[in-house]
Amino acid sequence: MTGFLLRVAIVALGLWLATQILPGLYFESAGTLLGAALLLGIVNAIVRPIAVVLTLPLTLLTLGLFLLVINAAMLGLVALLLSGFQISGFWTAIGGALIVSLTGWVASGLIGNNGKVEVMKSR
Numbered sequence: 001m002t003g004f005l006l007r008v009a010i011v012a013l014g015l016w017l018a019t020q021i022l023p024g025l026y027f028e029s030a031g032t033l034l035g036a037a038l039l040l041g042i043v044n045a046i047v048r049p050i051a052v053v054l055t056l057p058l059t060l061l062t063l064g065l066f067l068l069v070i071n072a073a074m075l076g077l078v079a080l081l082l083s084g085f086q087i088s089g090f091w092t093a094i095g096g097a098l099i100v101s102l103t104g105w106v107a108s109g110l111i112g113n114n115g116k117v118e119v120m121k122s123r
Contacts, residue, residue, distance in 0.1 A: 004041075006111060007104075012037035014103030018096040024088030025096050032084035040078045040100075048074050071097035 012034055019025045019033075027033045051070050052059070059066040072093035079087045087093050 003111070008034070008037050008041055010104055010107040010111075011040055011100060013107075014100035015040075015096070017103060018099040021099060022092050022095050024092035026086045028084035032082065036078055036082050036085045039082055040074065043074050043077055043081075047077065068094060068097060068101075071101060075100070 015025075015027070015033055015037055019027060027036065048070065051073065052067070055066060055070065059070075072090070075097050076087060076093050079085045079093075087096065
């Protein structure tokens with residue numbers, strides 16, 4: 001449970017960073033931001049795998065770049081489902097998806113599979 005809450009907090013951090021960098025992303029409140037992070041995790045667990053399988057030929061044709069469009073679509077779906085979250089357009093969704101993905105990638109390097117922070121020591 002701790003790992004799940006930590007990952008929701010990381011996605012919320014990525015969404016907050018995206019709102020600071022991109023002018024077309026808007027949240028009404030901090031509660032909406034946390035709700036969007038939770039809903040994005042649910043959408044990524046249920047809808048995204050189906051979208052990836054259905055668009056596999058296009059993803060292979062673009063050498064994986066279409067996955068960024070799928071991530072932006074998942075972010076757009078969350079914006080449609082959540083009333084206090086707004087995205088101004090396609091390129092804003094692409095930028096937001098890229099920022100959230102990079103934030104999650106960096107944080108995953110610091111967090112283990114069980115949700116604990118791992119310290120790496122070199123000898």
